[in-house]
Amino acid sequence: PRSTLFPYTTLFRSPLIQSFTNVHTALRTDLKMLDSTLKRRWKLNKYELERANRWFEFYWTQLAAHHHGEDTYFYPAISKYDANFMPEIELLTKQHHELDHLTEELRATYSRAAQLQDGPELASLTARYAGLIAAIHSCLDLHLAHEEDVLYSSISKNIPEKEQADLDQAYIKKVPMKELSLLAPWLLANMTHQQALEMRGKVPWFIRFLNDKFWNRKYKALVATFQL
Secondary structure (H helix, E strand, O other), X not given: OOOOOOOHHHHHOOHHHHHHHHHHHHHHHHHHHHHHHHHHHXXXXXXXHHHHHHHHHHHHHHXXXXXXXXXXXXXHHHHHHOHHHXXXXXXXXXXXXXXXXXXXXXXXXXXXXXXXXXXXXXXXXXXXXXXXXHHHHHHHHHHHHHHHHHHHHHHHHHOOHHHHHHHHHHHHHHOOHHHHHHHHHHHHHOOOHHHHHHHHHHOOHHHHHHHHHHHHHHHHHHHHOOOO
């Protein structure tokens, strides 16, 4: 859920907060869907586990890129406007590392399971895999809620809207086109309808064109390879 500190209308007046909200919505929605799917299926065979892992690896690509952008660009940039935000950076990056460690454990579990044939050990490892996805989901929810409370407050109080937009646009320009070709349709697919309309209205026309004509088709083909 959106941080209770900032009402819906406030978010749309804060460009940088809205950009974070868009990404966080997609991060929450996609991981919740994967977690719910694994809980509903309960027991996976090797083929299903492979597809679930392909799904997670795609998701992790998006999450890891987001965290890297925060650690190397957004957190330092925001701290220049707000010295009180600097002490929060250590805890936020620590939470990023906690998610890294859980993902390392998940990958090790999948690596062992991928070498096995059907049987009790594989069943045990697939159950552990699903449990780790649930743990990552829970850890991410706590991290995002904490981040939104401290980050949104800092941004809204200390960074003028024009400079928020400049910071956001400068970051987008750093994103390679290959990465953007999957990021854009993934964000739109996991947003609310209102958020998707808002995002489409802000991006350059050629990005909308590329997404509608090429990127979205590529994204849907990829998603089809890991749907359970």
